[in-house]
Structure formats: C-alpha cells, structure tokens
Amino acid sequence: xxxxxxxxxxxxxxxxxxxxxxxxxxxxxxxxxxxxxxxxxxxxxxxxxxxxxxxxxxxxxxxxxxxxxxxxxxxxxxxxxxxxxxxxxxxxxxxxxxxxxxxxxxxxxxxxxxxxxxxxxxxxxxxxxxxxxxxxxxxxxxxxxxxxxxxxxxxxxxxxxxxxxxxxxxxxxxxxxxxxxxxxxxxxxxxxxxxxxxxxxxxxxxxxxxxxxxxxxxxxxxxxxxxxxxxxxxxxxxxxxxxxxxxxxxxxxxxxxxxxxxxxxxxxxxxxxxxxxxxxxxxxxxxxxxxxxxxxxxxxxxxxxxxxxxxxxxxxxxxxxxxxx
Ligand code: DGY
Numbered sequence: 001x002x003x004x005x006x007x008x009x010x011x012x013x014x015x016x017x018x019x020x021x022x023x024x025x026x027x028x029x030x031x032x033x034x035x036x037x038x039x040x041x042x043x044x045x046x047x048x049x050x051x052x053x054x055x056x057x058x059x060x061x062x063x064x065x066x067x068x069x070x071x072x073x074x075x076x077x078x079x080x081x082x083x084x085x086x087x088x089x090x091x092x093x094x095x096x097x098x099x100x101x102x103x104x105x106x107x108x109x110x111x112x113x114x115x116x117x118x119x120x121x122x123x124x125x126x127x128x129x130x131x132x133x134x135x136x137x138x139x140x141x142x143x144x145x146x147x148x149x150x151x152x153x154x155x156x157x158x159x160x161x162x163x164x165x166x167x168x169x170x171x172x173x174x175x176x177x178x179x180x181x182x183x184x185x186x187x188x189x190x191x192x193x194x195x196x197x198x199x200x201x202x203x204x205x206x207x208x209x210x211x212x213x214x215x216x217x218x219x220x221x222x223x224x225x226x227x228x229x230x231x232x233x234x235x236x237x238x239x240x241x242x243x244x245x246x247x248x249x250x251x252x253x254x255x256x257x258x259x260x261x262x263x264x265x266x267x268x269x270x271x272x273x274x275x276x277x278x279x280x281x282x283x284x285x286x287x288x289x290x291x292x293x294x295x296x297x298x299x300x301x302x303x304x305x306x307x308x309x310x311x312x313x314x315x316x317x318x319x320x321x322x323x324x325x
Pocket of ligand 1: 053073074075076077099288289
C-alpha cells in the first residue's frame with residue numbers, strides 16, 4: 001500500500017505529479033478555519049506533510065500519530081517545533097540554497113527603494129504632481145554606493161547580499177554572526193565586528209538572521225538608539241526579530257531615517273497598522289524568495305526531501321539530524 005502525504009500548501013503541477021507517482025496525495029492548498037477540520041482528519045493517517053509556514057507543534061502532532069516527516073517549502077523553519085519533532089522521531093526538512101540569489105535580489109531592491117524613495121516618487125509622478133522639471137531637494141534620496149552596510153546574520157543569503165553590495169555598489173561590509181564567515185571575508189572583504197559596532201558604524205543595516213530564541217526581539221529600542229540618525233534599517237528575516245513598537249518609536253522620533261520591511265510580527269500585517277502610515281517606511285508582503293522559478297525549485301526540493309525520507313533514506317536537507325532514519 002502507498003504511504004499517504006498531505007500537501008498543505010500551494011503546489012505546482014510538476015512537483016505534485018512526482019509526489020503522486022509515489023504516494024497517495026491529499027492536496028489542501030491552504031489550511032484555514034474552513035479547511036482545518038478536514039486537514040486534521042486527513043492528518044490522522046498521514047505519513048508525510050509538506051507545508052509552507054504552517055505551525056507544526058505538539059497540538060498538531062498529537063493529531064498525526066503516523067507522521068514520519070515534515071517537509072517545509074522554505075529555508076526558515078521557525079514554524080516547526082524541532083525539539084518536539086525530534087522527540088517523536090519525526091524528520092524535519094527545509095529548502096535552503098535555491099533561494100539565496102532571489103532573496104538577495106529582493107533585499108537589494110528594498111534597500112534601493114528605501115534609499116532612493118522609489119515608491120513615494122512613483123506615486124508622486126502618477127498623481128500628476130511632477131509639474132517642474134527640477135524636483136525639489138526635499139525629495140532627494142541618499143546614495144548607497146560607497147556607504148557602509150551592516151549585515152546581521154551572515155549565512156548564505158547574507159553572503160549573496162554582501163556580494164551584490166561589495167562588487168556592484170562598492171560598499172564596505174560589516175557583519176555580525178554567531179561564527180566568522182571566512183568565505184564572505186575573503187571574497188567580499190566583509191569585516192566581522194560586534195553588534196554594537198555594526199549598529200554604530202553602518203549607514204544601512206540589514207537583518208537576515210533566522211528566528212530563534214536568541215534572535216527574538218534582537219533589535220529593539222536600545223539597538224535603534226545606537227544606530228546613526230541617518231541609518232536605513234532593512235528587515236528581510238522574520239518579523240519577530242524586531243520589536244515593532246520600538247521600530248515605530250525610532251522612525252517617528254527620527255532616531256533612524258527610514259526602514260524597508262519584507263516581514264512583520266503579524267503576517268499579513270493589519271491594514272490599519274501604524275507602520276503603514278509612516279512615509280519613511282517601504283513595505284513588501286514577505287516576497288524575499290518569491291519568483292516563479294525559485295518557488296518551483298523550492299517545491300521540487302521539498303518533494304525530493306519527502307520522497308527520500310519516506311523511502312527510508314536520509315533526506316538531503318534534514319534539519320534534525322538526531323532523528324535516526
Ligand atoms: C523562507 O524560505 O524562509 C522564506 O522566508 C519564505 O518563508
């Protein structure tokens with residue numbers, strides 16, 4: 001008898017058809033209030049679960065007694081209770097690497113949009129307010145070339161950002177990370193320093209760290225106060241790494257100049273959220289890795305992880321290596 005896999009996320013035809021060759025597949029595009037009861041029902045005899053951002057905790061796992069593997073279609077896995085999965089002998093996998101360049105492109109776009117005030121000026125032109133050939137100085141942005149970029153979290157995506165910033169924009173790169181990244185130091189002259197030094201010296205600060213117990217609210221009032229008043233702050237990691245109330249305070253009190261955000265404490269962000277009313281904030285709807293080509297690669301990787309895991313092999317991107325396969 002075939003094993004059963006639930007796909008609780010959008011999945012393109014090609015990766016879905018690969019899954020269907022090997023498993024009985026139940027596809028529920030989105031788990032919400034109306035689909036949750038049938039999702040939980042299906043989970044009761046499922047062996048594998050593919051998801052994107054679903055909270056997989058003790059409560060959910062209690063409903064899934066036969067589960068052997070949870071495959072995230074994302075590099076971040078803060079939605080998974082890894083300790084609980086490991087305790088239950090359930091494999092957890094993610095989709096690293098394939099989204100590095102796409103996410104780094106998006107971060108550079110956010111950085112440039114914020115520095116050069118692209119969305120604001122786009123609206124200015126489209127509203128028909130561009131009446132004089134020479135735009136007033138008040139509408140100018142700031143240069144990014146030749147400036148100092150501080151990257152907090154110098155993993156693979158951080159390194160891809162450093163590459164663009166150093167080779168493309170001649171920026172000096174400071175970084176703060178759990179470990180030194182010799183590759184980034186050698187290839188892009190990145191300089192390792194303390195968080196405090198990075199915050200004090202950088203013109204642009206880019207937060208790229210995964211969300212863990214250690215990085216929750218890593219950036220708050222104290223850290224914003226340490227930044228230059230001209231600093232532009234970018235967050236493309238997870239919303240919970242930043243205390244949003246403190247970010248609003250920093251922006252309103254002009255402790256920093258502007259922020260570019262791809263992630264929020266609550267997603268989707270409430271349309272009436274105060275952050276969305278501030279002129280010096282550029283927002284994106286968590287689209288770091290979201291291009292069709294990259295999403296397809298992530299889905300294929302997630303499928304490959306689950307196929308290998310359920311075939312009794314070690315999946316290529318196993319997170320909890322303590323689980324004996
Ligand atoms: C990731 O892969 O972690 C992206 O942020 C999408 O969740």
